[in-house]
Structure formats: structure tokens, C-alpha cells
Amino acid sequence: MTPQISRVDPPTKQGPQESEERIIIRGGKPLNGEVTISGAKNSVLKMMAAALLAPGVSVLRNVPNLTDVHMMADVIRTLGAKVTIGKDEVIIDASDITDFEAPYELVSQLRASFVVLGPLVARCHQAKVSLPGGCAIGERRIDLHERGLKSLGAEIWCEHGYVHATTDKLVGTRIYLDRPSNGATENIMLAAVLAEGQTIIENAAQDPEIANLADFCNAMGAKITGAGTYQIVIDGVKLSEMHGATIDTIPDRLEAGTFLFAVMATTGEIVLKNCNPHHLYSVISKMQEMGAEVSIYSPDIIKVKSGKLIKPVDCTTLPYPGYPTDLQAPLMSVLAVAEGTSIITETIYENRFMQVGELRRMGADISLTGNAAVIKGVPKLTGAEVKSSDLRAAAALVIAGLGAEGITEVTGLRHMDRGYENLEDKFRGLGADIYRR
Ligand code: EPU
Numbered sequence: 001m002t003p004q005i006s007r008v009d010p011p012t013k014q015g016p017q018e019s020e021e022r023i024i025i026r027g028g029k030p031l032n033g034e035v036t037i038s039g040a041k042n043s044v045l046k047m048m049a050a051a052l053l054a055p056g057v058s059v060l061r062n063v064p065n066l067t068d069v070h071m072m073a074d075v076i077r078t079l080g081a082k083v084t085i086g087k088d089e090v091i092i093d094a095s096d097i098t099d100f101e102a103p104y105e106l107v108s109q110l111r112a113s114f115v116v117l118g119p120l121v122a123r124c125h126q127a128k129v130s131l132p133g134g135c136a137i138g139e140r141r142i143d144l145h146e147r148g149l150k151s152l153g154a155e156i157w158c159e160h161g162y163v164h165a166t167t168d169k170l171v172g173t174r175i176y177l178d179r180p181s182n183g184a185t186e187n188i189m190l191a192a193v194l195a196e197g198q199t200i201i202e203n204a205a206q207d208p209e210i211a212n213l214a215d216f217c218n219a220m221g222a223k224i225t226g227a228g229t230y231q232i233v234i235d236g237v238k239l240s241e242m243h244g245a246t247i248d249t250i251p252d253r254l255e256a257g258t259f260l261f262a263v264m265a266t267t268g269e270i271v272l273k274n275c276n277p278h279h280l281y282s283v284i285s286k287m288q289e290m291g292a293e294v295s296i297y298s299p300d301i302i303k304v305k306s307g308k309l310i311k312p313v314d315c316t317t318l319p320y321p322g323y324p325t326d327l328q329a330p331l332m333s334v335l336a337v338a339e340g341t342s343i344i345t346e347t348i349y350e351n352r353f354m355q356v357g358e359l360r361r362m363g364a365d366i367s368l369t370g371n372a373a374v375i376k377g378v379p380k381l382t383g384a385e386v387k388s389s390d391l392r393a394a395a396a397l398v399i400a401g402l403g404a405e406g407i408t409e410v411t412g413l414r415h416m417d418r419g420y421e422n423l424e425d426k427f428r429g430l431g432a433d434i435y436r437r
Contacts, residue, residue, distance in 0.1 A: 023410045023424055025401035026433035027383055030268035033430045037256045037275040038064035038421040039249030043209040044090070045112040046186050047216045047247060048072045051092040052081060052119040053193055054220040056244030060090045063249055064421040067414070068110055075106045075113040079120070094244070097124055104130040104161060111140065115183060118145075118190035121154050121165040123239065129163050136390045138349030144177050144184035151175050152188070152195055172197035172236055180205040180230065180319045186213060192234040193222040194242070201232040207320040208279045212250045219245035251300070253279040254326045255420060258395045260284075260304050261330040262427065264292050265337070265403030269305040270430055277302050282323040286331065289313045290338070312340035312377060317348050329355045329396035336364040337403065338377035345372045355393035358386040362400055362408065380405050388412035391419040398423065402432055 039062035049072070051058040063069060069090065073083040080098030084091040100120050107113045107130035120127035132140070146156050146163070152175075154167040172195045177184055185205040190213075192199035204210070206228055214227030221242040223235040256275040260283065263270045277284065277296040284294050284302070291307030312335060317325040325348035335342040336359055346352050353373055356366050361384045365376040383406030388394030394416035401408030410416075413436070416423060424434045 020411050021413050021436060023398060023413060023434060023436050025383070025398065025408045025410070027401055027404035027406060027408060029266065029402070029431055029433050031263045031266050031270050031402070031427070031430040031432060032268045034271045034273055035259055035426050035430055036273045037251045037259075038062075040209055040212070040252040040254075041066055041068055041419050042112070042182075042254075043212040044069060044249045045072045046115050046209065046213045047249070048076055048090060048092060049113070049115045049119055050190055050213060050217055050220075051244070052076060052079060052094050052097060052116060053123055053190060053217065053222070054242035054244055055095045055239070057091060057093045057095075058220065058244040059246040060092070061088065061246065061248045063088055063090045064252065066418060066421055068112065068418045071106065071110040072113055075102055075110065075116060078102065078106065079116065100124045100126050101128040102130060106130075107132055114142065114145070115186050115190070117163060117165060118149070118187035121149060121167060122170060122191045122194035125167050125169075127163075127165045131158065131161055131163060136354060137352045142183070144179070144181050145187045148175050148177070148184055148188035148201075149191055152191055152199065154191070170195035170236075172199035172234070174200045174202065176202040177204060179203070182207055182210065185210055185232070189214065189224065189227070189232055189234060190217070192236060193217055193224070194239060195234070195236040197236055199234040199236070201234075202230070204230055204232045205319060206230055208250055208253065208276070212247070216245060216247040219247055250279070251275045254324065254392070256280060256302070257283045257324070257327040258330050258399070258420070259426075260287060260302070261327070261334050262399045262402055263304050264290065264306045264310060264334045265399050266432070267306045268431070269303070272302045272304070274300055275302055276300060282321060283327055286313060286315055286323060290334070310334060310338040310377070312338040312342040314343045316345040319348070325349060325352060326392050328352060329392045330399050332356075332366070332373065332375060333359065333396045333400040333403070335375045336366065336378065336381060336400065338375070340377055342375045342377070343372055344375065347371065354389040355396045358388070358393070358397055359400055361386055362404055364400075382406050383408040385409045385411070388415050391415045395420065395423075398427070398434075402427065402434070
């Protein structure tokens with residue numbers, strides 16, 4: 001038995017190395033079977049913030065059990081909402097908003113919570129929300145959020161690490177975003193729901209999660225059209241016209257993409273249920289170019305079979321409907337063993353190649369030049385101890401480990417638990433040799 005393989009045996013004594021929770025994978029097992037995709041994290045977090053817009057009780061369904069969901073619940077509880085997290089659903093009673101401050105200790109842990117700014121300023125006419133602070137993957141500015149809310153008539157200033165917003169009333173206007181930021185689109189759209197008159201957001205983010213968010217707002221009494229396209233029109237309504245509502249969270253396209261790449265890394269054939277193929281065209285097209293056989297059974301089933309060989313491809317991350325930055329690292333893990341050289345260009349974040357050093361530890365041949373990664377395919381990766389630095393890097397390392405020869409141990413699991421529900425259980429259900437210790 002090689003020293004590597006002996007690492008899967010339970011440790012006889014606990015040292016500092018063993019104390020950190022880790023996922024242990026014995027790679028090389030083909031994946032086969034069916035997996036059900038959970039609700040989208042990036043949808044549900046924003047809908048939890050949007051629930052603050054309306055007095056009354058809202059119910060979000062198809063909600064994944066993630067640490068981020070629990071953290072967002074804490075944020076909106078701080079503001080006065082009553083939140084109950086049940087199995088697959090979150091119930092929010094936002095009848096009384098008693099505070100308008102989202103503190104640093106919460107917002108710094110969960111950047112998505114910055115999106116309470118829009119609902120707070122719209123409903124309470126004032127907000128004090130901590131600046132989220134640094135992030136491993138890039139600068140993640142908020143200038144477009146600020147400019148958009150200012151255009152609606154809010155006075156905005158930053159002081160002692162907080163964004164303050166105050167207004168007598170918000171008034172609709174036309175707002176052009178320099179880039180289609182998700183967060184800015186969401187904050188402006190949510191604030192505009194209760195503004196006087198019409199707001200038009202040009203060059204809006206077109207992601208399906210924005211459309212889901214608008215559907216929820218509309219169910220609460222808002223008047224939003226065009227969400228999911230580059231132009232969103234919001235006709236402001238009065239607070240008295242808003243009420244709680246029930247909505248289904250859309251399937252998580254990023255979780256679905258993670259499973260699609262995992263089957264390419266390991267070989268096999270899997271069926272994804274409760275996913276939306278329409279949200280994954282850029283990814284499916286890239287996989288087909290790489291040699292995978294992908295069949296779509298509308299409305300919510302994808303079947304994927306890995307090809308015999310993985311063809312190298314070039315890929316540039318772009319705002320939706322372009323190839324998603326969140327699936328850049330998972331793609332890289334597969335291209336690491338392609339039959340030739342691939343280039344991935346990252347255009348969304350300045351620092352989203354954190355997985356590269358770890359993949360190199362597994363034998364990958366990857367070099368970085370500016371915002372491009374040159375990936376020279378090697379015949380195989382070999383298992384190693386690796387540490388994840390962000391959510392999608394964690395997924396990439398698990399995928400690499402599933403395809404690698406020998407044992408891989410992935411640490412830094414707090415990142416993974418923010419965005420993947422029962423990832424190792426789902427992979428085990430597909431035949432992977434994977435567990436958490
Ligand atoms: N940007 C600005 N100014 C702004 C806002 C954004 O320059 O005012 C820049 C950012 O610095 C970044 C780019 O625009 O370089 C994209 O930012 P965006 O606002 O679109 O991203 P986000 O809303 O902060 C969401 C997702 C991310 C996902 C991005 C891009 C959530 C909670 N997060 O972030 O998801 O990568 O959109 O699609 O919805 C993840 O799930 O792992 C994740 C990081």
C-alpha cells in the first residue's frame with residue numbers, strides 16, 4: 001500500500017493536521033446515476049433581502065440548506081424580520097422593520113447581504129450597511145450600487161466603514177450601468193420598486209437569478225418587466241400595495257455545472273434532475289466542444305456522458321449569458337487532463353485563479369499570464385492535500401480529486417459549505433468514493 005492510500009484509514013491519534021475538517025476522495029471512480037439539483041444560492045439570498053420590501057409573511061421554497069442562507073437570516077433578523085428556516089423553505093415575516101443598520105460582523109462574512117441596502121432605503125428611507133470589505137477573488141467594487149441609488153434620489157456617503165443612505169423619497173429615472181453588475185442591478189431594482197414613477201435600468205445583469213428575484217417582487221405587488229434582459233423597467237408602487245408572497249427558487253445552475261464537469265473528469269453517465277438547461281447553454285456548448293455527449297430533456301433534465309478523450313478548448317468568462325466566472329475553476333480541473341493546450345481568460349474578477357497553485361500540486365501544468373491561464377493537458381492528475389480559497393475553487397478541487405489517481409484531501413471546507421448542499425453525499429450517490437472527516 002502506498003503512503004498516499006494509507007491516509008484514508010482513520011488516524012490513530014489526532015494531531016493538528018487532522019483537526020481541520022476535510023473531504024477525502026479516492027479518485028478514479030466513474031460517476032453514474034441521477035442527482036437532484038438544489039435551489040440557487042444566488043437567488044435565494046437576494047430574495048431574502050427583497051422580502052424586507054413588504055409588510056407580511058413571505059415563503060421561499062426550494063431553498064438549499066447552506067451556511068450562507070443561515071447567515072442571511074441573521075442579517076435580516078437584525079433588521080427586525082422574523083425568519084424561520086424549515087426543510088427546503090424559509091419563512092420571513094417582515095411586518096416590522098425595527099432597525100436599518102446591517103453591521104460589519106455580519107456583512108463582512110456574507111457579501112451578498114449588501115443587497116439589503118436597496119430594500120432598506122426604499123422602505124425605511126434610511127440605511128446604514130457595512131462595506132463588505134476584502135475578498136479573495138477580486139476587488140468587488142460597489143460604485144455602481146452607489147451611483148444608481150444616488151440617481152434615484154438617495155443621499156449616499158461612506159463613513160467609518162459603512163455606507164449610509166437617506167432620502168425623503170426615491171424618484172424613478174433611467175440608469176445606465178457601466179458594466180452589468182449583478183449586485184448593482186439587484187440593489188437598484190429593489191430600491192426602485194417603491195420609488196415614485198418609472199425606473200429603467202440599462203445594461204442590467206441578465207442572469208436568471210435576477211429574473212427570479214423580479215418574479216418574487218412582482219408576486220409581492222411590484223411592477224417589474226424585462227428582468228433577465230439588459231433593460232429592466234420598474235414602475236414604482238406604494239408600500240400599501242406590497243404584501244408577502246410565495247415563490248419557488250430556481251435551480252442552481254452553478255451546482256448543475258459542477259456535476260456536469262465532474263462527470264467529464266471521471267468518465268461515466270449521469271442525469272441531472274431539477275435543473276434548467278436554458279440557464280446552462282454556454283456551459284453545455286463548451287462541454288460539447290470538449291467531447292461530452294449532452295442530451296436535454298426539457299424542461300428540467302440533462303443527461304451527460306463523458307467522451308473518451310477531453311479535447312482542449314479556449315474559454316473567456318463573461319457576464320450572463322456568456323460563460324460564467326463561477327464555473328471557470330471547475331472547467332480548469334477538467335482541462336488539466338485534456339489532450340492538448342487550452343486557454344482560459346478571466347474577465348470578471350482580477351484574482352480568480354486561486355485554484356491554480358493547488359491543481360499544480362496535483363500535477364497540473366498551468367501557467368498564468370495576466371488574466372489568462374494556459375493549461376497544458378497532462379495524462380493524469382495525482383491525489384494530494386489541497387486547500388480551497390473560495391467556493392468555486394473548492395468545487396474545482398473536489399472535481400480534480402474525483403478524477404485523480406490516488407487520494408486527495410480537500411480542506412477549507414467552510415467555503416464549500418457556503419454554496420453546495422450535501423456535495424459529498426450527492427457525489428457518493430453517484431458512485432464516488434468520497435467522505436468528510
Ligand atoms: N463591479 C464594479 N462595481 C460595482 C459592482 C461590481 O466594478 O459597483 C465589478 C466587480 O468588482 C466584479 C464584477 O463587477 O469584478 C462583477 O460583479 P457583480 O456585481 O456582478 O458580482 P456580485 O453581485 O458581487 C454575484 C455572485 C457571484 C458571481 C458574480 C458574477 C452572488 C451572491 N454572488 O456577485 O457569485 O461570481 O455575481 O456573476 O450573487 C459565487 O457564487 O461563488 C459568487 C462569487
